[in-house]
Amino acid sequence: MIGFLTLLYKEFLRFWKVGFQTIAAPIVSTLLYLLVFYHVLEAQVEVYPDVAYTVFLIPGLVMMAVIQNAFANASSSMIQSKVSGNIVFILLSPLSYREIFFAYILASIARGLLVGVGVYIIAIIFFDIPIRLPIWALLFVVMGSGLLGALGVIAGIWAEKFDQLAAFQNFIIMPLTFLSGVFYSIHSLPSIWQTLSHLNPFFYMIDGFRYGFFGVSDISPYVSFSVVAACFIIVSMLAIQVLKSGYKLRH
Amino acid sequence: MLPAIDIKHVSKHYGTLCALADINLTIQTGEFFALLGPNGAGKTTLINVIAGLALANKGTVSVMGHDVINQYPKARQNLGVVPQELVFDPFFTVRETLVIQSGYYGIKNNSAWIDEIIHHLSLDDKANQNMRTLSGGMKRRVLVAQALVHKPPVIILDEPTAGVDVELRQSLWDFIQQLNQDGHTILLTTHYLQEAEALCNRVAILKQGRMVALDSMQNLIGSVAVGYILRLKLSVSILPTALQKLQICYNKGLHDLKIDDYDQIESVLEILRHADIKVVEMQLLHPDLEEVFVGMMNKTEEEQA
Numbered sequence: 001m002i003g004f005l006t007l008l009y010k011e012f013l014r015f016w017k018v019g020f021q022t023i024a025a026p027i028v029s030t031l032l033y034l035l036v037f038y039h040v041l042e043a044q045v046e047v048y049p050d051v052a053y054t055v056f057l058i059p060g061l062v063m064m065a066v067i068q069n070a071f072a073n074a075s076s077s078m079i080q081s082k083v084s085g086n087i088v089f090i091l092l093s094p095l096s097y098r099e100i101f102f103a104y105i106l107a108s109i110a111r112g113l114l115v116g117v118g119v120y121i122i123a124i125i126f127f128d129i130p131i132r133l134p135i136w137a138l139l140f141v142v143m144g145s146g147l148l149g150a151l152g153v154i155a156g157i158w159a160e161k162f163d164q165l166a167a168f169q170n171f172i173i174m175p176l177t178f179l180s181g182v183f184y185s186i187h188s189l190p191s192i193w194q195t196l197s198h199l200n201p202f203f204y205m206i207d208g209f210r211y212g213f214f215g216v217s218d219i220s221p222y223v224s225f226s227v228v229a230a231c232f233i234i235v236s237m238l239a240i241q242v243l244k245s246g247y248k249l250r251h
Numbered sequence: 252m253l254p255a256i257d258i259k260h261v262s263k264h265y266g267t268l269c270a271l272a273d274i275n276l277t278i279q280t281g282e283f284f285a286l287l288g289p290n291g292a293g294k295t296t297l298i299n300v301i302a303g304l305a306l307a308n309k310g311t312v313s314v315m316g317h318d319v320i321n322q323y324p325k326a327r328q329n330l331g332v333v334p335q336e337l338v339f340d341p342f343f344t345v346r347e348t349l350v351i352q353s354g355y356y357g358i359k360n361n362s363a364w365i366d367e368i369i370h371h372l373s374l375d376d377k378a379n380q381n382m383r384t385l386s387g388g389m390k391r392r393v394l395v396a397q398a399l400v401h402k403p404p405v406i407i408l409d410e411p412t413a414g415v416d417v418e419l420r421q422s423l424w425d426f427i428q429q430l431n432q433d434g435h436t437i438l439l440t441t442h443y444l445q446e447a448e449a450l451c452n453r454v455a456i457l458k459q460g461r462m463v464a465l466d467s468m469q470n471l472i473g474s475v476a477v478g479y480i481l482r483l484k485l486s487v488s489i490l491p492t493a494l495q496k497l498q499i500c501y502n503k504g505l506h507d508l509k510i511d512d513y514d515q516i517e518s519v520l521e522i523l524r525h526a527d528i529k530v531v532e533m534q535l536l537h538p539d540l541e542e543v544f545v546g547m548m549n550k551t552e553e554e555q556a
Contacts, residue, residue, distance in 0.1 A: 006354025014342050085338035089397065092302055092332050093355035094324035251265070251305045 004099040007090065011107035015073055022073070022111060027118040030065040034058065034123065037183065047185040048216050058123050059137075059213045060182035062116045063144060063206050070112035070145035071152040071173055074104045078156025079165050082249075091250065097243035101153060101236070108149025109142060116141060129213065136221060137212025140228065144205040147232040148173075150239040157248050176202045186218055201231045253316045255280045255405045255436035256301060261310035263296055263460075270296040272460045274310070278438060278453075280404070283431045285447035286440045287544060288457035294440040295335060297457070298409050301438075302332045314405055328356060331398035335409040335440075337390045339382040345369070345393055346378045349400055356401035368396045371426050373419075388415050395423065399430075406430065408439040412446065424450060448472075448540040456547050464547050471543050478511040481519060484532035491526040494519060507536075 015022040038054045045053040081087035090100060123129060131137050151173075159165035180202035186194050197203045208224030211217035217224070243249070256278040263271040271293045278284050286294050299305035301312050303319050303326070312319045317326040340348060346365065353361035369378050372392040377385060382393065391411065398406060408427070412420045428450065431437050441447055447454060447468075454471055456464040464471060480499070483506045490498060490506060497508040497519070508519065516535070523530060 002357045002359055003355050006351055009354070010351050017342055081340075084341070085334075085336050086340045088304065088332075088334055088338060089340070089352060089355065091304055092327060092330075093352075094327040094357070095355055096324065246306055250303065251299070 007103035059210045063209045064182045066112040066116040067148040069115045070108040070148040073108040073111040074149045074152030075156040105149035109145040112145030132215045133212045140209040150235045153239045257313045261307045283437045283451045285451035285454045292457040293460040331403035331406045333398045333408040341383045352397045353400045405436045444540045480536040481508045482534040486529040
């Protein structure tokens, strides 16, 4: 247990020591989205009855920031350790692959939550955004960041160079995030896009998270929960298997 | 007694390249063992297999009786490895690095031992500096310290003195020798053959993934080069014909002659006297590991040719 807690502490320190870059910067960029969309769309769009567009948008932006940073944390920690070679200290240690996995994703969840909470706290200074069902919101934010943390572990192990990791981020994570309903309700989309959105697991994270805020969602929160939980379990098992096999880590 | 490291029929290949071919090696507890061989011989691969950084295609390895695959937590708990590459985590200071390293091995409150290692490796005034700011030699010391935080019974050093200044080399070896005397088993690879000769009791020589020699230091030196080397600096550069058959090399004005015993010195000097050649300098050398090593490398090449 001490070994696991130490690795968790180290992973925590790793982003905390450069908190300006890992926490403050994503908070600022997310608030910039909010500022721009607020000015452009506030008066024109109403997604749910009696919910102003900006208020609708904020949970989506919070979740987007959470999942992007959860992914960035695990993946960049992994690839930096690999490229600089200091991953050997972990590989030489008696830490089990499960301990390694959980330390990485818990640190990812922690960073995701810190960024998310930061965005939310600044947003509530200017807007009235109640969280009606906080347990639901918490459930989705933890599972969503855990899922992205696990994906980050896999991507960080798979990528041999930083540009491969950037490709993973820009061609997979970013499109899935932007097309998941952060900025809109999928009911406003043509039916083909609605169908496609249902294939995007990120959609269920955002929709379920938003349910925690408004008690209203595009689809049943139980369905969203099942999909996100299933994805989380499958990706986590895959990540544990990758660590266990020594793929690209133990030659 | 339980062997410290037990390697059985280990083979490892990368694609078509055979890095290790059926290696068998048992290192007993308390040994100071050297693994020698030219670059690319498979020394680091073998160490990586023992440490779990590489997975063997065939064979088994155990450390203090624990299989490195099936019982990896116990095997790794018993092992401290100083890697060849100068790796470090740029986020932390020396002391933080060592505290974290202790934690990986399940040790809390290790500061007394950490202080002791820091002191032995003369890192006292660097303890609170960030790893990034250290010189190469200092980083090497920290790597040694990291391998020792959990007081492992078996310590592996992969070329620990490469790129390290003379002063550190000496203090490092004193420290490692002390650890060996305290009962730790040491396995090292080095390019400095004198180091291996001075420190180790047993040697294995690897070449192209095969073990070409495995013996005690004394036997190995005795087996290849019997006799002595007479090193001469002469008033002329060409040896008399009678002596040319004894010559093993000529380098920088020095003639190295191979002789069987002390009596032969007399006859060499007599031949020189007759030829009216003056001896400017004379030295009698015992065969050393370097010769064994070079001999061993040449021998296997001839066998292959």
